[in-house]
Amino acid sequence: MSLDELSRLIRRPATRRFVTDRDVPRETVAALVDAARWTGSARNRQPWRFVEVRDRALIEALSRLGAYAQFVSGAPVVLAVAAADNGFADTAFDTGRVTQSLVLAAAALGLGACPATLFPEANVDEARRLLRLDEGWLPDHLVALGYPSAEPAPAAPRVIPGGRLPLETLLTTI
Amino acid sequence: MSLDELSRLIRRPATRRFVTDRDVPRETVAALVDAARWTGSARNRQPWRFVEVRDRALIEALSRLGAYAQFVSGAPVVLAVAAADNGFADTAFDTGRVTQSLVLAAAALGLGACPATLFPEANVDEARRLLRLDEGWLPDHLVALGYPSAEPAPAAPRVIPGGRLPLETLLTTI
Numbered sequence: 001m002s003l004d005e006l007s008r009l010i011r012r013p014a015t016r017r018f019v020t021d022r023d024v025p026r027e028t029v030a031a032l033v034d035a036a037r038w039t040g041s042a043r044n045r046q047p048w049r050f051v052e053v054r055d056r057a058l059i060e061a062l063s064r065l066g067a068y069a070q071f072v073s074g075a076p077v078v079l080a081v082a083a084a085d086n087g088f089a090d091t092a093f094d095t096g097r098v099t100q101s102l103v104l105a106a107a108a109l110g111l112g113a114c115p116a117t118l119f120p121e122a123n124v125d126e127a128r129r130l131l132r133l134d135e136g137w138l139p140d141h142l143v144a145l146g147y148p149s150a151e152p153a154p155a156a157p158r159v160i161p162g163g164r165l166p167l168e169t170l171l172t173t174i
Numbered sequence: 175m176s177l178d179e180l181s182r183l184i185r186r187p188a189t190r191r192f193v194t195d196r197d198v199p200r201e202t203v204a205a206l207v208d209a210a211r212w213t214g215s216a217r218n219r220q221p222w223r224f225v226e227v228r229d230r231a232l233i234e235a236l237s238r239l240g241a242y243a244q245f246v247s248g249a250p251v252v253l254a255v256a257a258a259d260n261g262f263a264d265t266a267f268d269t270g271r272v273t274q275s276l277v278l279a280a281a282a283l284g285l286g287a288c289p290a291t292l293f294p295e296a297n298v299d300e301a302r303r304l305l306r307l308d309e310g311w312l313p314d315h316l317v318a319l320g321y322p323s324a325e326p327a328p329a330a331p332r333v334i335p336g337g338r339l340p341l342e343t344l345l346t347t348i
Contacts, residue, residue, distance in 0.1 A: 001183060003209055003282040005175035010275050011212040026347065033345045035177055037338050038185040039274060042291055043242070044332040046339050052347040068217070090291050093315065096270020100213065101184050103271075104278070108177040117216055117264050131348065141267065158218040164211050165220050171207045173200065173226040174305065 009104045015112025016071040016153035018146030024077045024111065026052070029145065032109070033079075036101035041094040047084035048098050051131045051139065052077060061130055062142060065123035068157050069116035075144035080127065081115075082137040095141065102143055112148035115141055183278045189286025190245040190327035192320030198251045198285065200226070203319065206283070207253075210275035215268040221258035222272050225305045225313065226251060235304055236316060239297035242331050243290035249318035254301065255289075256311040269315065276317055286322035289315055 029052050041047060053059055054077055062080070063073035072078050079102070083095045099115055106113040118124050118140050127139045203226050215221060227233055228251055236254070237247035246252050253276070257269045273289055280287040292298050292314050301313045 001175045001179035001282055003205060003279055006180075006183070006279055006282045007209040007212070009175060009180070010209055010279075014214050029347075030341060030345065031177060034341050035181040035184055037341065037344055038181070040188050040277070040289070042289075044330070044334045044338075046334055046344075048344070050345045052345060055348055058348060090266070090293075092264070092266035093270035093273070093291075096267035097274035097277075099267070100271040100274035101278075103214070104275075105177055105180055105184075108175055108180045115214070115216075117267075119264075156218070160218050160220055167204060167208050167211065170211055170220075170222070171204065171224045171226060173203075174229055174232060 009107040012107045014114035014156070015146070015148045016114050016156060017149040017151055018075050018112060018144070019149045022147045024145050028109065028111070029077060029079065032102055032105045035105040036098050039098040039101045041097065042090045045084070045094070047086060047091045048095050049082040049133070049137055051080040051082065051133065053080060053131070058130060062127055065127050066116050066118040069118060069142060071114065071153065072116050072142050072144040076146045079143045079145060080131055080139040081141040081143060082133055082139040085136050085138045099141060099143060106145060111145055114144050116144065117141055183281040186281045188288035188330070189320070189322045190288050190330060191323040191325055192249050192286060192318070193323050196321045198319050202283065203251060203253065206276055206279045209279040210272050213272040213275045215271065216264045219258070219268070221260060221265045222269050223256040223307070223311055225254040225256065225307065227254060227305070232304060236301055239301050240290050240292040243292060243316060245288065245327065246290050246316050246318040250320045253317045253319060254305055254313040255315040255317060256307055256313040259310050259312045273315060273317060280319060285319055288318050290318065291315055
């Protein structure tokens with residue numbers, strides 16, 4: 001796969017609105033996690049677990065646990081990404097890496113995806129109980145999955161409007 | 175690009191030993207950052223900056239700022255990933271996402287890459303000074319870049335030995 005092809009996946013805009021008449025099969029979700037589980041992590045700790053949520057009431061409840069997470073209630077499937085609460089500072093970096101692999105894998109299958117953050121801590125703990133995860137696992141991110149709707153989603157909350165910062169702003173050389 | 179092709183990139187093992195007779199051109203590093211900069215982030219904050227380091231003494235100095243970072247001293251180029259110290263809790267998750275895009279982009283070009291973590295905080299601050307970054311930017315990760323050596327690298331430090339956890343351990347469904 002060329003860098004151009006990969007770039008096209010990375011550039012795919014996040015999907016916040018999904019068609020309602022097309023499901024995402026369980027085998028598809030398994031294939032995404034199976035691809036993403038090979039993502040590298042600090043000292044190969046793999047500090048992540050995934051819960052595939054199909055129960056509508058549970059998806060509703062989760063969508064209320066983050067200030068910008070409401071849109072996940074429209075997704076046919078939500079994948080919760082739980083981070084190991086293991087005292088290592090670097091866990092969020094690694095769960096970010098595996099989530100990016102998931103998002104790109106979804107794009108490779110023509111699926112739309114968008115991560116959402118659960119916060120504050122009390123909400124993450126509530127999500128942990130709802131998802132029946134053991135203590136020590138913090139489901140602080142969700143990934144909404146589904147086929148993109150042609151209808152535009154409500155405007156996403158943006159600190160930096162208008163696409164991405166240019167290379168000149170981002171990269172210096174020493 | 176198919177999920178199989180993407181999976182192959184994700185599965186590429188991290189590269190900790192590099193050939194010494196083949197450079198990574200500046201245009202190549204720019205192409206990697208240009209691909210990765212389209213990675214999504216919470217509220218499109220893009221809380222990341224990149225410093226391409228080619229100065230050998232500086233690469234040496236950086237390699238001493240993390241307990242497991244020594245291997246970067248053998249890389250022809252090191253890309254420092256700086257996170258915005260902006261009071262948002264979710265920054266490490268987003269810098270993890272952009273770093274995974276970088277690592278996959280490197281793999282798409284046949285380059286080897288391996289992230290390294292700088293810690294504790296005093297080391298990140300020292301790296302910030304060495305990299306001439308403004309206060310408010312925390313270069314807590316490096317990505318070593320180069321062409322992989324056929325010689326095996328010294329054993330990597332691993333909490334979980336032997337590849338990756340199986341899908342059954344990682345994924346449950348509700």
